Amino acid sequence: MFKKLVLASNNPGKLSEFSALMGPLGIEVIPQASLNIPEAEEPHFTFVENALAKARHAAERSGLPALADDSGLCVDALTGAPGVYSARYAGLPKSDERNNAALLGALAGETQRRAHYVCVLVLVRNAHDPQPLIGLGRWHGEIATAPRGAGGFGYDPLFWLPELGLTAAGLDAAHKNRISHRALALASLMAQLHETA
Numbered sequence: 514m515f516k517k518l519v520l521a522s523n524n525p526g527k528l529s530e531f532s533a534l535m536g537p538l539g540i541e542v543i544p545q546a547s548l549n550i551p552e553a554e555e556p557h558f559t560f561v562e563n564a565l566a567k568a569r570h571a572a573e574r575s576g577l578p579a580l581a582d583d584s585g586l587c588v589d590a591l592t593g594a595p596g597v598y599s600a601r602y603a604g605l606p607k608s609d610e611r612n613n614a615a616l617l618g619a620l621a622g623e624t625q626r627r628a629h630y631v632c633v634l635v636l637v638r639n640a641h642d643p644q645p646l647i648g649l650g651r652w653h654g655e656i657a658t659a660p661r662g663a664g665g666f667g668y669d670p671l672f673w674l675p676e677l678g679l680t681a682a683g684l685d686a687a688h689k690n691r692i693s694h695r696a697l698a699l700a701s702l703m704a705q706l707h708e709t710a
Contacts, residue, residue: 514706517541518636521571521581523552526666531580533690534699543577550574553581560585560597560633565645573640580636584694586668588628588656591619599667613660613671626656630672632694634702646705650697654681665689 516539520531523546532542545552553570555563560583567581585599595602595616603611620626634648652672660670662682669681681689690696 515540515578515638517543518578518580519543519545519548519550519571519575521545521550521553521567521579524666527582527584527695529686530690530693530695531699533686534696538703542580543575545571545575548575555583555597558597560631561635561647563597564633564635564647565637568635568637568645569640569642572637572642578636578638579640580634582632582634582695582698584630584632586616586628586630586672588616588620588626590623590625590627594619609667613668616656616668616671617658620656626673627653628656628672629653630668630694632698634695634698636702636706644709646702646709648698648700648702648705650694650699650701652681652692652694652697 518540520528520542522528528544535542550571553567557563557566564581564583568579571581572579583597585596587593587596600607603615630652632650636646655673655675657671657673657680662670662680664684665682672681674681
């Protein structure tokens with residue numbers, strides 16, 4: 514198994530999470546920005562297509578295996594929105610605070626607040642890998658009526674976990690890294706990687 518890979522993301526929250534998740538496996542995660550790799554375009558309508566495009570882009574420019582994720586929040590009452598547009602739901606420049614405000618506005622007066630985070634992870638061994646490994650994770654919860662908690666990033670202050678009585682932003686990092694959509698997707702991906710090793 515390889516010992517290092519490039520992470521096709523410039524999001525510091527994702528880098529921190531993936532480094533924590535991959536570190537125990539002996540895999541060093543190198544952010545693409547440290548290799549002067551620009552962000553890839555994300556023109557697709559699905560998490561899978563966007564993640565694959567980002568992974569191939571980073572692998573081609575680095576010569577290393579690449580890991581990319583495309584993640585987002587899907588809200589039932591909004592027919593799956595913000596979905597693949599989660600990071601830029603309130604427009605550009607990207608802003609977690611504005612995205613959260615836009616989501617609360619879109620759900621004003623709505624009583625059905627079920628939602629789930631989705632993470633699709635794609636690992637390519639090289640830019641032309643014909644058998645990319647794809648992991649999928651879903652984390653179910655609800656959208657709170659106001660932000661709560663000081664941790665996490667993105668929509669975590671609004672992602673209410675009824676069984677725990679707090680939002681994802683109220684979880685400590687270690688707990689989140691055990692139960693999140695990224696953790697579930699990574700577990701799926703690593704199981705496949707071990708099968709092919």
